[in-house]
Amino acid sequence: MKTRLGIVLITLFVFLFSLPCRAQEKTEIGGLLVPMCSYEGEMIPCGQIPTIYIFKPLKFRNKKEQMEYYKLVRNVKKVYPIAREINKTIIETYEYLQTLPNEKARQRHIKRVEKGLKEQYTPKMKKLSFAQGKLLIKLVDRQSNQTSYELVRAFMGPFKAGFYQTFAALFGASLKKQYDPEGEDKLTERVVLLVENGQL
Template identity: 30%
Template sequence: MKYYRFFALMSVMFIAQQAFAQEAEQKAIWPVLGKNDTIRVAATNDNGYMIPWIALQEVIITGTRIWKSPQEQAAYNRLRYNVLKVMPYALYAKKRYEQLERDLAITVDKKEQRKLVKACDDEIKKMFNTEIKELTITQGQILTKLIDREVGATTYDIVKQTKGKFAAFSYQLIARVVGHNLKATYNPQEDRDIESIIRSSGYYQ
């Protein structure tokens, strides 16, 4: 008998809920469509009024920069040139490092993992010997920051993780001699000009 009452109560609640939902749906006021309103869009019920809406892509609005002097504008133009020069290398480093992490994640054999790390290291060294070595000191400094921006880890941390502490320490010593710092990090606030250049460059459209 108790079970019968329980099921009867549940049935009444279900029917009431369905009736309430139908009543709410009937009361919804939809906008009047014109003859050219043929695109299906989403709608949200706002106190009985169905408000159509459509998601828009992010729009970045930037103001026209006013330069304090021709020298300041020239410095910005040089920075822009250097950022766009090294940005492809930072994106390559991100792609290659992410690929290495995926390969290591599915490989349990230590010997095979060392092979993967060596292959990645050889590939980066090859690119360094053919292209990156031609970068200026300023471009190299920007590149280390952009690697931190894209990968989420400093160049020093990447070397330490893949080659070990001693290799990272050795590379850092050499880098410091030529004016680089593998521990350099990226800060969007401090490096706001670089961030602005990257955002307006079209890399993330």
């Protein structure tokens, strides 16, 4: 009975906070600023409920598998912010390149960006383990919907893309590796969503 009452209350709460509101302002109620919305001529308290991800509990076959999961969580927490920064830089660079008048100006800007990226990220990259580096390649693909190879090729040309791909291959990695959230990277996707949402 208590469970049903709880479900009804939660449903009612979600319904009230998901009502379409036209204007939003804040009103002080009991010493707290509360967002208010106009709904059918009435001002009512309103708010946005954050998304909460609920996954089936993981079952580990042994201690080693459990330790690998915790290592993945640690690696995602370290590498995911870098992948987001890289994606932001890619977007900003692309948008700025569109404003430049000719190819020569674009190439000059790309060289400046490349130099800045090396100065900014080389110390961070040196601190990454091999597993974290491979994870970063995949998370860059997740964030930008393009492999690292495609990004390097688009901004720096096929020669540099080939050079960096060969260099990565020497260490058993590939810039062409794609992120597969439904297959190989399903567990990684779960961890990323939880980390992104502050649940891990």
